[in-house]
Amino acid sequence: MANSPSGDSVTERLIRVLETFTPTRTVQSAADIGRRAGLPPSSAHRIVGELIEAGVLERDDDRRIRIGMRLWELATRSSDALRLRQAALPFMERVQSRVQEHTQLAILEQDEALFLERLSSPRSGANVTRVAGRLPLHASSSGLVLLAYAERSLQDRILAAPLAALSAETITDTEALLRKLAEVRSWGYAMAPGYVEEVSTGVAVPVHDQTGEVAAALSVVLRREDAIEPALRELFSAARDIERTLGGRR
Amino acid sequence: MANSPSGDSVTERLIRVLETFTPTRTVQSAADIGRRAGLPPSSAHRIVGELIEAGVLERDDDRRIRIGMRLWELATRSSDALRLRQAALPFMERVQSRVQEHTQLAILEQDEALFLERLSSPRSGANVTRVAGRLPLHASSSGLVLLAYAERSLQDRILAAPLAALSAETITDTEALLRKLAEVRSWGYAMAPGYVEEVSTGVAVPVHDQTGEVAAALSVVLRREDAIEPALRELFSAARDIERTLGGRR
Numbered sequence: 001m002a003n004s005p006s007g008d009s010v011t012e013r014l015i016r017v018l019e020t021f022t023p024t025r026t027v028q029s030a031a032d033i034g035r036r037a038g039l040p041p042s043s044a045h046r047i048v049g050e051l052i053e054a055g056v057l058e059r060d061d062d063r064r065i066r067i068g069m070r071l072w073e074l075a076t077r078s079s080d081a082l083r084l085r086q087a088a089l090p091f092m093e094r095v096q097s098r099v100q101e102h103t104q105l106a107i108l109e110q111d112e113a114l115f116l117e118r119l120s121s122p123r124s125g126a127n128v129t130r131v132a133g134r135l136p137l138h139a140s141s142s143g144l145v146l147l148a149y150a151e152r153s154l155q156d157r158i159l160a161a162p163l164a165a166l167s168a169e170t171i172t173d174t175e176a177l178l179r180k181l182a183e184v185r186s187w188g189y190a191m192a193p194g195y196v197e198e199v200s201t202g203v204a205v206p207v208h209d210q211t212g213e214v215a216a217a218l219s220v221v222l223r224r225e226d227a228i229e230p231a232l233r234e235l236f237s238a239a240r241d242i243e244r245t246l247g248g249r250r
Numbered sequence: 251m252a253n254s255p256s257g258d259s260v261t262e263r264l265i266r267v268l269e270t271f272t273p274t275r276t277v278q279s280a281a282d283i284g285r286r287a288g289l290p291p292s293s294a295h296r297i298v299g300e301l302i303e304a305g306v307l308e309r310d311d312d313r314r315i316r317i318g319m320r321l322w323e324l325a326t327r328s329s330d331a332l333r334l335r336q337a338a339l340p341f342m343e344r345v346q347s348r349v350q351e352h353t354q355l356a357i358l359e360q361d362e363a364l365f366l367e368r369l370s371s372p373r374s375g376a377n378v379t380r381v382a383g384r385l386p387l388h389a390s391s392s393g394l395v396l397l398a399y400a401e402r403s404l405q406d407r408i409l410a411a412p413l414a415a416l417s418a419e420t421i422t423d424t425e426a427l428l429r430k431l432a433e434v435r436s437w438g439y440a441m442a443p444g445y446v447e448e449v450s451t452g453v454a455v456p457v458h459d460q461t462g463e464v465a466a467a468l469s470v471v472l473r474r475e476d477a478i479e480p481a482l483r484e485l486f487s488a489a490r491d492i493e494r495t496l497g498g499r500r
Contacts, residue, residue: 009300009303010260010264011264011297011301011304011306014261015304015306015320015324018324018325021324021328023327023328025328026328026329026330050259050260050261050262051261053259053262054262054265056261056265066328066330067324067325067328067329069329069331069357069359069364070265070359070360071322071324072322072325072329072332072382073359073364073382073384074265074268074269074271074321075268075317075319075321075322076381077271077272077273077380077381077382078271078272078273078276078316078317079276079316079317080276080316082322082381082382086381090369090370093343093369107319109305109320109323110305110320114323119339119340119343121340131327131332132323132326132332133327
């Protein structure tokens with residue numbers, strides 16, 4: 001696979017093209033894609049043409065370009081993580097119908113919490129999470145669960161890096177984060193009161209895979225004034241049912 | 251973007267690599283990927299390495315390779331079709347909880363029905379549909395809805411090609427399919443009794459986008475002996491609510 005004069009691989013260039021699409025920028029011209037991906041116009045034109053040919057991108061009648069469904073299909077049909085999501089969905093619905101607040105499933109992905117699913121009702125409170133969106137591990141209740149049970153090298157990496165504040169109450173101190181992770185392991189769940197948004201408290205529990213490893217975090221986003229316990233009971237019950245569906249140990 | 255000696259573009263080769271992963275083959279060696287994608291070992295090795303570097307593929311401790319989450323994330327976060335899925339999900343849950351059978355959302359993709367979502371309960375009957383799976387337009391209730399309201403050129407293409415039988419009752423005759431499509435437009439919904447599996451009847455209704463075009467088909471898969479009407483009422487009600495959420499005309 002030939003590299004460009006600048007030395008980046010073709011795969012990197014394709015990913016850079018895809019990365020120019022965001023939740024708030026779903027349609028672009030070919031020229032804009034090339035500029036945002038840092039590609040010369042001729043390269044951008046060729047890559048976009050090939051991606052359209054493959055069904056990865058789509059061009060509408062106004063020659064504006066958007067993401068097609070082919071990538072989603074290829075990524076989804078053979079993904080173990082999305083099988084987990086499918087197994088979890090009925091139990092997430094149960095949590096959501098009883099707690100009536102945002103119910104979410106997240107996995108660890110490239111040192112962040114990646115949200116595979118989010119169920120909400122019109123009555124649910126504030127929530128920044130999106131499906132296929134990410135949150136930092138140290139700031140979200142889901143991330144804290146994933147981080148607390150992660151391998152040591154990942155924990156060291158997160159603790160060594162600056163801890164960004166999403167709100168005034170996000171933990172940004174290394175010692176405080178170490179104490180928090182110990183608390184998560186001791187309690188078996190994570191509480192993140194105001195860490196992401198001042199008005200909300202995230203509550204998350206681990207979901208184990210067949211080998212007993214933590215595969216995901218199941219969470220709800222409550223209003224700050226809500227009681228935690230009813231939601232926590234539903235989360236633990238749903239996590240056990242998901243694990244049973246996956247054929248897990250617990 | 252350099253083409254290979256065989257003339258296929260790098261994008262095509264990347265897609266071929268991804269296509270070697272299927273719902274029943276989620277883990278492969280690099281050598282198997284190369285063989286199944288029809289790539290020389292050195293090319294396969296390089297492409298797989300680049301895709302792992304980019305997070306598109308992942309290698310486990312046994313050096314076996316699976317699809318990573320990066321593609322799903324990129325494809326999902328900026329997709330209009332998956333925004334439709336997110337808007338539809340609460341109403342699909344309502345249908346599923348009341349009808350207690352598989353509830354599905356499909357869109358038109360490359361001349362087939364692509365299923366974006368499927369909700370099921372342990373009590374639901376037989377169903378071949380998978381999330382990110384496809385069914386032929388002429389055979390499934392979802393496909394018949396999408397085909398009945400599709401542009402003329404697509405209808406001509408489907409009618410000109412052989413109509414494969416998924417079961418003994420699939421419509422395989424062109425004239426019969428034309429009558430069926432007229433029936434779908436006249437009734438405003440599609441029934442597919444035994445077309446996909448002998449024991450099941452698919453029932454599907456159209457979901458319109460803001461411009462009034464049919465954007466998706468919402469369907470349930472009933473047991474052959476079940477009454478259609480209660481499910482149909484739920485489907486029409488859910489489709490209207492989805493359209494209202496999308497800001498549609500109806």
